[in-house]
Amino acid sequence: MTAFERRTRRVQSRLDAVGADALALTPGRDWYYLTGVDAEQSDRLQLLVVPADGDPTLVVPTLEAASVREAWVDDVRTWDDDEGPWPVLDPLLDALAPSRLLLADRMWTQYALGVRERLPDADVGLASEVLSPLRRVKDGRELDALRAAGNAADATMRDVRALGADAVGMTEAELADYVEERLEAHGGTGVAFETIVAAGPNGADPHHASGDRVIGAGDPVVLDFGTRVDAYPSDQTRTVVFDGEPSEAFRRVHDVVREAQSRAVAAVEPGVSAGAVDRAAREVIEDAGYGDEFVHRTGHGVGLDVHEAPDIVAGNETKLEPGTVFSVEPGVYLPDRFGVRIEDLVVVTADDGAERLNHTDRRWRV
Known part of the structure; x- marks a missing residue:
């Protein structure tokens, strides 16, 4: 097990402890902490979804798929420019159906609002609630x-x-x-x-x-x-x-x-x-x-x-x-x-x- 997977499993334990069903991270320091992949947010949505139970999923544009191959995450789902990310991401969010979801603290507002619109009944918090104590x-x-x-x-x-x-x-x-x-x-x-x-x-x-x-x-x-x-x-x-x-x-x-x-x-x-x-x-x-x-x-x-x-x-x-x-x-x-x-x-x-x-x-x- 890599250091990045061990950290992700600790995050999952903390998600359960704080009553959250999942967290979703865009590229940044928290993303790197869990994947080992150095990336930046852009106009093409990339998302790491970590459920409290089970394996995480990476949702990335097709042209970025090669850049996440070094990550330990096996479930990588890609999307194309002509359709955008939501046809790929919506089924994943529907399957999770989280009552409480933690989002990256520095997620671009356009992406946070997009997730929020699709989960109107979910309580939304910040990923730092579970990641900050671990990263400290x-x-x-x-x-x-x-x-x-x-x-x-x-x-x-x-x-x-x-x-x-x-x-x-x-x-x-x-x-x-x-x-x-x-x-x-x-x-x-x-x-x-x-x-x-x-x-x-x-x-x-x-x-x-x-x-x-x-x-x-x-x-x-x-x-x-x-x-x-x-x-x-x-x-x-x-x-x-x-x-x-x-x-x-x-x-x-x-x-x-x-x-x-x-x-x-x-x-x-x-x-x-x-x-x-x-x-x-x-x-x-x-x-x-x-x-x-x-x-x-x-x-x-x-x-x-x-x-x-x-x-x-x-x-x-x-x-x-x-x-x-x-x-x-x-x-x-x-x-x-x-x-x-x-x-x-x-x-x-x-x-x-x-x-x-x-x-x-x-x-x-x-």
Whole structure:
């Protein structure tokens, strides 16, 4: 049995537990999680239908049939452009006759409405009700991919640090291009998200788009980047100074953020709430007088999506389980001056509490 089939069978058990008769997924991360097929939604409907009992079915356009052959699902039903998908899909839905159906959270509205019109008496919910708890806990295959992606990010950060004074005079965009080239060189596939290189006052914008600002001596530079390995991403942030001496204020803030990040990682262990990890980081920053300048959650779950459950945020009482992977990324942002963020991914472990997936130097001096 493949990992994808095992996941699908666990989904079926959860469907029964929540009183749902079936779920229907269009291409996306959940589709990949259950099939191993990487596809995108398009104007031609593709649907994975998973009943609570029995085998799943793939409904795809004839011209996409070859692309799903790698899936473990045997029942593949195709449709042609001249008739559309409904003559194939309607008998399947009629046979299921679900009283409760879960649909992909990000299904295009036109498809969701089409299903809804054909099942007017069914209670319709979201597939994340059953998939989110399963995706939150990673299996061995997923953890291997996340570690490999983390290694590619680590190796890239070491290359970036090795630039030293040579980085002075580069633009943010030029350094971002260098980061992306090194991620590929170290085994990554593309970027997991838009690379952030934010120099000087631009670092005060947590989601700054790398631009034409030239990196100067003494400039704090926030670097936030990641790549993918076997579809799973890395996500690492460091704040460094390539040459010269930064302000005393920057040194102080960097020390505070580094301590906050360390405290939060130390707080991670099975059974601790996601909100408690946020609290561990936030207390350090608040006690130092920068609470108002920490403007985002401490972290977010990471898996097939760079941002997924659980949010590491105040009030989230979700209990951490072994195999859960998330970022720990406290930051302080002083407008028109600089920003500091330090981020690692961690996996919750039964024995040690937390395993860091990033291991490069967290200090500012290169």
